[in-house]
Amino acid sequence: MKQRNIFGFSSALFAVFLFIAIPIAGAQTETPAAPAAPAASLANPTIQIDKTEIDNGGVITVTGTAPAGLPVYLEVWASEKTVRTNRFDNKKDPKTGQIPYIFYLTYDMPAYYKIFVPTDMKGALDEIKAKGKAWKYSEALKALGADVVYTVPGKMKIDRYKATIMASIIGSRGDLLEPMDPEENRQRSMQLVQVRFKSVDKLLGADVDVKPDGTYTAQVKIRSGLAPGKYEIVAFAVDKKEGGKPIVLKSDSVTFENKISFPVMYLSTAGTSLNIIWPFLLALVVSIFGVLMGAGGGFILNPLLVTIFPLPHTVVAGTVMPTVLFAQGSGIYNYSKIKFINWKLGAGIGSAMLVGGFIGPKLTELITLDQFKFVFGWILLVLAALMFWQTTPGYLAKNKKEQAILKEFKKRAEESAKAKG
Amino acid sequence: MKVEFWGHEFQANMIVGCTGGFLIAIMSSMFGFGGGPFMVPLMTVGMRLPMYIVVGSSLLAIFFNTLMGTIRHYQFGNFDLLFFLIMFPAALIGGYVGPQIAKRLSPTIVKRVACAGLILLALKLLGLY
Numbered sequence: 058m059k060q061r062n063i064f065g066f067s068s069a070l071f072a073v074f075l076f077i078a079i080p081i082a083g084a085q086t087e088t089p090a091a092p093a094a095p096a097a098s099l100a101n102p103t104i105q106i107d108k109t110e111i112d113n114g115g116v117i118t119v120t121g122t123a124p125a126g127l128p129v130y131l132e133v134w135a136s137e138k139t140v141r142t143n144r145f146d147n148k149k150d151p152k153t154g155q156i157p158y159i160f161y162l163t164y165d166m167p168a169y170y171k172i173f174v175p176t177d178m179k180g181a182l183d184e185i186k187a188k189g190k191a192w193k194y195s196e197a198l199k200a201l202g203a204d205v206v207y208t209v210p211g212k213m214k215i216d217r218y219k220a221t222i223m224a225s226i227i228g229s230r231g232d233l234l235e236p237m238d239p240e241e242n243r244q245r246s247m248q249l250v251q252v253r254f255k256s257v258d259k260l261l262g263a264d265v266d267v268k269p270d271g272t273y274t275a276q277v278k279i280r281s282g283l284a285p286g287k288y289e290i291v292a293f294a295v296d297k298k299e300g301g302k303p304i305v306l307k308s309d310s311v312t313f314e315n316k317i318s319f320p321v322m323y324l325s326t327a328g329t330s331l332n333i334i335w336p337f338l339l340a341l342v343v344s345i346f347g348v349l350m351g352a353g354g355g356f357i358l359n360p361l362l363v364t365i366f367p368l369p370h371t372v373v374a375g376t377v378m379p380t381v382l383f384a385q386g387s388g389i390y391n392y393s394k395i396k397f398i399n400w401k402l403g404a405g406i407g408s409a410m411l412v413g414g415f416i417g418p419k420l421t422e423l424i425t426l427d428q429f430k431f432v433f434g435w436i437l438l439v440l441a442a443l444m445f446w447q448t449t450p451g452y453l454a455k456n457k458k459e460q461a462i463l464k465e466f467k468k469r470a471e472e473s474a475k476a477k478g
Numbered sequence: 479m480k481v482e483f484w485g486h487e488f489q490a491n492m493i494v495g496c497t498g499g500f501l502i503a504i505m506s507s508m509f510g511f512g513g514g515p516f517m518v519p520l521m522t523v524g525m526r527l528p529m530y531i532v533v534g535s536s537l538l539a540i541f542f543n544t545l546m547g548t549i550r551h552y553q554f555g556n557f558d559l560l561f562f563l564i565m566f567p568a569a570l571i572g573g574y575v576g577p578q579i580a581k582r583l584s585p586t587i588v589k590r591v592a593c594a595g596l597i598l599l600a601l602k603l604l605g606l607y
Contacts, residue, residue, distance in 0.1 A: 141555055326558035333564045340568035348576025349583060350592035353512030354569065357595070360603050368561075374510030375556025379548040380569050381512050385541045392534035399531055402481050402490055403538030406521075409496035410513075410539050413503025414546030418554055420508045433509055434603035440515055441596035448589045459529035466530045 099124045102273075104292045104308040113317045113330065114281035118274065121308065123294035125271035128175045130206045130293045133277060135169035136312070137286030140328030142166040142253045145220070145423040158220045160230055160423070161245055165213035166253050168284030168328045172261055173275055174201045179263040186257045190427075194251040195244065197261060205305050206293040210250050211243035220423075230419075252425070253328075282330050282367065285317045327372045336366065353381055356440060360433050363426065370429040374421050395470035483531045494524045499539060506540075507547030513540050 102123035111117065123129045143162040150157060174182065178201050185197045198204040218231040237245060254260050265275040277290065292308040317323060323330045340358060347354030355377050362373045392398045424432075446452055479492045498520040506513035517536040521527050551557055580588075601607055 322560060322564075324558050324561050326555065327561065336561070337564050337568045340565040341572050344569040344572025345576045345579065346592070348573060349580050349588045351585070351589070352515040352592075354572070355509075355511030356515070357599065359510050360599055364602065371551075371554070371556040372558050372561065374508065375551030375554070376510075376558050376561045377565070378507065378510040378544060378551055379557065379562065380565055382541075382544055382548060384569075384573060385512075385537060385544055388537050389534070389541055392537065397530075398534035398538050399481055399483050400538070401479075402495075402527075402531070403535035404542075405479065405490075405492055406495045406499040406535075407539040407542035409500040410503035410543035411546050413500045414507040414543040415550060417504045417507030417509075418547055418550035418556065420504070421510075421551075421556065422554060429509070430603040430605075434600045436505065436509065437596045437600035437603065441593045441600065443515060443519060444589050444593040444596065448586045448593070453586065456529075462528065463530040463533070 099127075099294075099296065099304065099306055101306045102129060102292045102294045102308040104290065104311050106290065106311050106313060109313045111279055111313065111315050113315070113321055114279045114283060117277045117279065117290075117313060119277055119290060119292070119311075120272070120274045121292055123267070123271045123273060123292065124296070124306065125269065127267075127271070127294040127296055127306075128178075128202065129265050129267050129273045130175070130203055130295065131173040131265055131275055131277065131290055132206055132208060132293065133169070133171050133173065133288060133290045134167040134209045135284045135286060135315075136167070136289045138168040138284035138323070138325070138328065139164060140166050140168050140253070140284075141326070142249045143422055144249050144252045146248075147423075159234070160218040160220045161215055161249060162218070162230075163213045163215045163246070163249055165210075166249060166328075167209060169279070169288065170210060170250060170254065171259065172198070172201075172203050172206060173264045173277060174203055174261060175265045175267050176263050177267075178202075182257070182261060182263045185261070192257055194260060195247040197257065198247070201261065202295060202297065202303075203261070205295055205303055207243075207247070208291075210246045211239075213242070213246050213249070215242055215245055215249065217245075255426075279315060282321075283315060284328060285315050285323050285330060288313050288315060324368070324372075327368045329367050331366060336362065339365070350444065352440065352444075355381070356437065360430065360437070363429065370424075370426050371421050375418065395467065395474050397467070397470055481527075481531070488527055488531065490527060491525050495521065498524055499543075503543040503547075506543055507550070510547075510551075513543060 102121055104119060104121040107118040107120075108115075119131060121129075141162070141164050143160065146157045146159045146161065148157075149155070181200055185192050185200065195204070198207055215237065217234045217237065219234055220231040224231040236242075250260065262278075264277065265273055267273045273292075279288070289310045289312050291310045294306040296304040296306070298304065317330050320334050321330050321332050339361060340354070343358045343361065344354040346357065359370075359373050359377055362368055362377070363370050389398065421429075447456070479490045481488045481490045499517070502513045502516045502520065506516075514536065517540055518532055521532040521536055522529060548557075
């Protein structure tokens with residue numbers, strides 16, 4: 058059977074983006090937990106940038122002066138564009154021994170977020186990178202002393218749902234739980250940040266060169282393919298007191314804008330900019346090949362899309378699926394014209410598939426990108442085995458007979474349709 | 479269940495059909511591919527139905543799944559309109575050009591090439607190279 062991968066389906070724009078209100082309180086002294094801190098002698102760092110506009114990425118030189126001898130951190134984030142991020146917590150809690158089954162969801166994740174740490178922490182950063190996929194963002198922040206400057210995502214609004222097996226079966230997210238207290242919200246936000254950005258390099262960089270007199274420079278490299286719009290940078294100087302709470306000195310925030318122009322476009326649900334020509338060409342080649350091999354293009358297109366482009370698997374699955382709707386619809390119409398569909402059989406199995414289709418998309422949310430790739434890998438192996446079986450001599454001989462009957466019936470069907478028309 | 483098709487009567491095992499269809503539908507909607515290549519063997523081998531009844535009817539069954547999967551993905555906010563609009567014309571052209579090329583190629587060879595490609599892609603996804 059040839060299932061063509063033609064696109065169809067109209068839709069309304071689906072992009073509910075909440076903007077984070079970022080309180081830009083001028084220069085101020087912040088201490089995370091203890092208020093009255095005697096910081097009178099220390100001035101807040103200053104900050105300047107060399108340009109306020111970049112074109113689909115670029116390098117921004119940040120300079121300024123901080124109190125001498127203190128490490129300087131930069132927090133950089135996209136203040137205009139946010140993306141949806143979710144995480145399903147099904148890891149056993151080491152303390153209680155129970156599996157929480159809680160689904161965390163936020164719409165406020167900045168489309169870009171990175172903390173730049175002083176260059177002399179490069180060694181510590183490399184140690185974190187050496188851990189590979191087992192790295193933990195919260196531990197890394199602590200190791201670099203950057204946990205006190207982690208500010209913006211900590212204030213995201215995060216919804217949590219208690220997922221139950223029953224709720225997942227009927228395809229609901231579960232019961233919405235009470236909002237978390239600020240400290241827990243902050244901790245959970247770090248996990249979500251890691252889910253969203255994954256790699257150490259995307260979240261942390263040792264690029265702030267601090268001189269002994271307190272002046273600092275940093276080359277903030279904004280890679281291509283990021284969200285357009287306004288970005289903000291804030292510099293922090295951290296005075297670690299022996300035994301006490303560290304004093305965090307915060308600069309004003311400076312703003313620059315990332316501009317993108319056609320054919321680079323921003324995919325709002327995915328939170329990345331892409332040169333749209335590449336996915337277009339890929340979809341074209343894959344759908345032609347899909348027709349040739351007699352399997353929908355989704356089998357090849359989806360894994361390639363999540364491997365080549367920084368797209369979330371949920372968006373890939375949710376966007377490729379509707380593309381075959383029209384192809385299937387027109388196929389059904391053509392077959393029904395020549396009475397080549399048994400409605401009882403099709404609708405009977407279809408009703409079971411309707412239930413399956415109701416549950417599946419929910420499960421996409423619950424798995425991580427790595428699990429998605431892993432299962433998809435096995436599905437492809439099964440498909441490859443099926444394909445190979447269809448090229449074995451025994452199958453071919455049987456198929457030849459079947460195809461002859463199919464042709465004969467089609468001819469008869471078409472003739473009778475003509476005779477009636 | 480008895481199924482009548484073009485003057486012939488067939489005995490269709492709906493328990494096999496519905497269980498298999500249900501599982502294929504979950505996978506297909508979860509990972510966003512069409513279930514055709516799995517549905518056809520299920521109905522021909524699993525339910526012992528002849529090919530000519532399967533082609534049209536399996537398409538109808540899959541359509542149910544695609545429709546529901548699309549609605550659910552949309553509900554969960556997994557649908558990106560712009561991304562869809564990029565791929566829509568590509569697949570449209572592909573669906574038109576594909577059959578033209580298919581006429582000139584041996585399906586057996588294409589399937590063997592596809593088979594090798596799928597294994598390579600699968601190993602890549604499983605992180606084996």
